[in-house]
Amino acid sequence: MINLTIVLALIAIIASVAVVFPWLRKKHVLQLDQKRQTELYAEKLADIQADLTSGNIDEQAAQAAKDDLKIQLASELALNHSGHGKGFNPKLLWLLPVVTLVIAFSIYRIQGKPEQMIQFYQAKENTPAFGQKLLSGDQNFTTEELQQFYIGLRHQLSQKPNDAVGWLLLGRVAYSNGELTNAIAAFEHSIKLDGSNISALLSYGQVLVATNDETYLKKAANVYLKVLQQSPQESEALAMAGYVALQLDDMESATQYWRFALKLLPENDSRRLVMARTIPVLAEEFNIDISSSAMPQNHPATADHPVSEQKTQDANANQILVSFQLSDETQARLSEFKYLVVFARPALAGPPAAVVKIDLDKYFPTQVKLSDDNAMMPNFNLSSLTSAHVTVRLSKDADVSKSEGEIEYNSEKLELSNNTALNILL
Structure with missing residues (x-):
């Protein structure tokens, strides 16, 4: 902020000088003009006196010529003075830098720039700690921390554009923020710098899959093939x-x-x-x-197992408890469906971070809990996300894609925590 203040002050001074300098120059020119007019008056006055002495004119004519000359000089001086600015106090010009600086700061504050600069410096300061946290496997970031991390990484990479790990981290943070295009660009940059980094290739493939675009899916297939060739x-x-x-x-x-x-x-x-x-x-x-799929907690099957035998979750791990209600229409059609599929993903496309599939031949649950236990990949689970969309599908077969006649519900984006709840009417 101090550096910014200095820059704004310098800009204000430069702007003021640009305004004041022409006026000062004009004032200097005016002073020169007045001096020349005074000198010219003295010369003409001397000529009149010489003519009077030599007898070329009489006393009365000489006095009349002197009076005319005085009137002419006074008129020219008055004209120059009025053109320079009647009643203007030159001392007020020195207030211009102050006024300019005040206006600049006012505009800057109205646009919220000071807060943005504070966020930038905080992000810059916290970036190393965030990087260590992510590399250590701790993916519990708040939305604000992810934004700070992203800003800090962008600044860091502007200084060190050949940092492959930095681009990898930027891609992961962008993906967590749902910025798929930026994530793809960052991963591609990282891979360009270090094409043998399997972690970067896996992350790149993951974000390509998340686009749910056929072209990107084919590219993802090639990425995973490249990984498998190496490992x-x-x-x-x-x-x-x-x-x-x-x-x-x-x-x-x-x-x-x-x-x-x-x-x-x-x-x-x-x-x-x-x-x-x-x-x-x-x-x-x-x-x-x-x-023996993962049963919701309210299902009778879970009652057969003591709590001590059930897999425990990290108290801070993200979880989503989805509660269901069926409309009369869905209740009437329930026999048409074979599976209830519930999954969560960062966008309404791409692979799920957690998925539960329940055979409806046995029961229809009133609640399903999504947790890190339901992840397809160890590094891509609910705890790696700050927000997610939940999709619930009544499916007629085991096909992962939606078929005609199936019922599907997509939630709005949910901010995740260790006790996120969602009520759904199917």
């Missing part, structure tokens, strides 16, 4: 490559990718169940009981 046992790349293949209606490739992923994922990884339920042939192949 064939990268389970996250296998999981996402399978998801992309499903979105592109390539069931054969999706099955192959997820088959390899299931061989690598630990038995307690929640993604195994999601994959098995999406492609039932994998459930048989890997002996996964798809009937």
Whole structure:
């Protein structure tokens, strides 16, 4: 802020000088004109006196000539003075820098610039700490912190444009803010600087998938293929490559990718169940009981297990409790549907950060809880988001895409916390 004040003061002084200098120059020219007129008057007066002395004119004519000369000089001096500015006090000109500075600061404050500058300096100061926090795996950022982090990273990268990690962080922050275009550009810049960074490639693929655009989905498929060429046992790349293949209606490739992923994922990884339920042939192949999906807390199945045996959640982890009510029309059609699918994602497109799929042959829940346990990817879960849209679908089959006649509800954007609640009427 001090530097900014100095800059504004200098601008005010420069502007004032630009205004005052022409006036001072004009004043100087006027003084020269008055001096020349006075000198000319003295010369003419001397000529009249010389003519009188030599007898060329008499006393009366000489006096008349002197009077005319005085009137002419007085008239010219008065004309110059009036043209310079009658009644103007030159001392007031020195108030111009002060007035200019006051006006500049007023406009600056009206536009909210001081607050923006304060935010900028705070962002600049907090950027290193935010970077360490993100790199350590802690993704619990508030919306304000993400905005500060984004601003700070942009400034940092303007100073160090070849910082591949900086561009990677910028892309992740932009993605968390829902700025997909900026995220894509940042990841591409990072990969251009360091094409072997698997973390950058995975993040790039993730944001490409989030666009839900076929062109970007095909590009994402190539990105995950590049990752697998470098690291064939990268389970996250296998999981996402399978998801992309499903979105592109390539069931054969999706099955192959997820088959390899299931061989690598630990038995307690929640993604195994999601994959098995999406492609039932994998459930048989890997002996996964798809009937034992994550049950809502109010379902009788959860009562059979003591609380100590249930997987505990971080108290600060983001969760969404979705409560349902059915309209008479939906209640009448309920027998048409086989699954209730509930998922959350940062935008109304792209992969979900959490998904629950419930077989309606057994029961229809009144509540479903989405948490980090329902994530497809360990680094892309509800706790990695500050906001999300929830989609609820009554599905007729196991296809991940919406089919004709299915009922789907999309929520407005929700600000996430450890107790986010959503009531839905289907």
